[in-house]
Amino acid sequence: MILMEELTKRYGESLAVDTLSVEVAAGEVCVLIGPSGCGKTTTLRMINRLVEPSEGRIFINGEDTRKRPPELLRRSIGYAIQSVGLFPHMTVEQNISVVPSILGWDRSRISNRVHELLLLVGLDPAGYTHKYPTQLSGGEAQRVGVARALAADPPILLMDEPFGAVDPLTRERLQQQFLSIQKELRKTVVLVTHDLDEAVRLADRIAVMRAGKLVQFDTPERLLASPTDAFVRSFVGADRALKRISRVPVTSMMQPVKTLVRSGDTLSGDVSQVPRFAWVTDADGRLLGWLDTAQSRSPDSVFEIDAAQVEYLTVPDSASARDALSRMLGQGVRSIPVIDESRRLLGEVTLRSIEEVTAE
Numbered sequence: 001m002i003l004m005e006e007l008t009k010r011y012g013e014s015l016a017v018d019t020l021s022v023e024v025a026a027g028e029v030c031v032l033i034g035p036s037g038c039g040k041t042t043t044l045r046m047i048n049r050l051v052e053p054s055e056g057r058i059f060i061n062g063e064d065t066r067k068r069p070p071e072l073l074r075r076s077i078g079y080a081i082q083s084v085g086l087f088p089h090m091t092v093e094q095n096i097s098v099v100p101s102i103l104g105w106d107r108s109r110i111s112n113r114v115h116e117l118l119l120l121v122g123l124d125p126a127g128y129t130h131k132y133p134t135q136l137s138g139g140e141a142q143r144v145g146v147a148r149a150l151a152a153d154p155p156i157l158l159m160d161e162p163f164g165a166v167d168p169l170t171r172e173r174l175q176q177q178f179l180s181i182q183k184e185l186r187k188t189v190v191l192v193t194h195d196l197d198e199a200v201r202l203a204d205r206i207a208v209m210r211a212g213k214l215v216q217f218d219t220p221e222r223l224l225a226s227p228t229d230a231f232v233r234s235f236v237g238a239d240r241a242l243k244r245i246s247r248v249p250v251t252s253m254m255q256p257v258k259t260l261v262r263s264g265d266t267l268s269g270d271v272s273q274v275p276r277f278a279w280v281t282d283a284d285g286r287l288l289g290w291l292d293t294a295q296s297r298s299p300d301s302v303f304e305i306d307a308a309q310v311e312y313l314t315v316p317d318s319a320s321a322r323d324a325l326s327r328m329l330g331q332g333v334r335s336i337p338v339i340d341e342s343r344r345l346l347g348e349v350t351l352r353s354i355e356e357v358t359a360e
Contacts, residue, residue, distance in 0.1 A: 001026040001188045002047065002156065007056035009042050009212075016042045018212035019056070024205075026155075027186040031199040034209035034235075040192045043209070044158055047190060048077045060156065075099055078149030078187075082161035085145065086133040092118075092144050093129040099152045117147040120184075122177055139170035146178070150185070159191040163198070175201055176318070196236060200224070200243050201320075208232055220247050241358045246322040248357055250315055250338050254347035257337060262288055267299050279337055285344040287314065287337065314339045317346055321357055324349045 002024040009017040017039040024030040032040035045051040047058060049070040058065045065073055086095050093114050100110045118125040121143040133141060142163060149157055163174045175198060182189065193199055199206050200220045208216045208223070216228040224240045227233040236243065259279045260269040267280070280288045280302050289304040305313060314337045315324045328336050328351060335350040 001028075001061060002030075002190065003059040004043070004047075005057045005059070007043065007046060007058065008054050009039070009046060009051060010054040015212050017046070017053075020209075020212070020214050022207055022214065022217060024188060024190060026188050028204045029182060029189040029191060029202055031203035031206045032190065032192045032209060033194065033196065033199045033206060034215075036194070037211075038209040039212040040207075040209050041160055044160055044190055044192050047156075047158060048074050048079060050074075075103060075152065076154055076156070078152075078154040078157040080142075080145045080149040080157065080159045080162045082164040086136075086141060086148070088133050090132075091129065092123075092131050092133075092136075095133070095144060096148045096151050098148065103152055113151060114147075117150055120150070120181060121147045123147075137170075138166040139174060142166060142170075142174055143177070146181075150181075150187075155188060157187045157189045159189060161192055161194070164193070164195075171198075178202060179318075197243065197246065200246055208235060220244075242322060242325075245325065245354060245357055246320045248321040249317075250319045250321060250324050250349050251317050251346075253321060253349055253353040253357065254338050255350065255353065257345065257348040259345060260291060262299055262302060265299050267291075267302075279345060281345050287339055287343050287345045310339070310343060313337070315349070316340070321349070321354050325351075325354050 004020055004022045007017055007020040008015070020039070020043060022030070032043055034040055042051055046053050047065070049065060087098075090098075093111075096114045096117060097110045100113060105113070114129060115125045118128055123140065123143055128140070128144075133144075136144065146162065149159075163171045163178075166174065179202065191202065203220055205217060205219055206223050207214055210231055216223060216232050218226075221244065223232070224236055224244045227236055257279060258269070258274045259281050260267050260274060261283060262280050263283050274293065276292065276294050278291050278293050280291050282288055287305070287310060289302045291302050295301065312327075313331070315327055317338055317340050319338070324336050324338075328334065334352075335348045337348045338346045340346055
């Protein structure tokens, strides 16, 4: 989809990007990362010709980007940046509509697209279409920025520190939402970040840059397991094992868990086959609470848990092994249940299973 071939950018005597060659496959998320000033943002901007290369070529689907007028090229590439860049005098709807309007879409098609994209990024169209950027939180503005980048349904999305200007909790939620969107849309994404944890979480492949040169281009797993040299080894840090398990889904190490089923005023299930502290579900497998079987086997003794407690005591099936480990350490337990979006209990992850992964 995107081929950067011997790409070089000079500013006078300064070499910002030095003979960079990278190929990004269709539907792949490629993350550019490295120290400040390493050339990652310059590289990103050369893809849509906001910066013109001094040497080298960029091909998109086999076509040299120099053969297309820059303005036409940019209309086919989504672009999201850290500062969002929303037009302050325009509503959310008008901001998202900019490129479709330039492309001549009719009003009905644009309205439907805005509605669809706001839902996609987790914002209620009824509550947000007529808001102005000053009425949005940082996280909401970032979501609108992503929606605007996706407005014309471009096959390529360029993202420059897209989640860098928000607090850590909002950043994590935006990252998770990006993964959900990417799973559905499968865009070809080139993303710049200085955050290695973000790169490991989001990327299919990571390009580590230093002083304008490509040092290593690999999958997150191989990058963490086998750094090319001392620079990369230092850059990824001593906690490489922890970063590696952030790529391992809990569903890949999940084990069956024996439960008791509560139906009305009765409990069913073989109590002798469950641990002392047994999880209790309803007939559809949805988690209701837990029971200390050594104290009682009465349905009245079930410790019922509300939504907030469920979030604390479990991990979702979209979580990583690192998420599960963090939750276990926080609670001081050696296993944690895994649930789906409907609160159905799918299984559990144990500390032993995570230890086995980190030992590989």
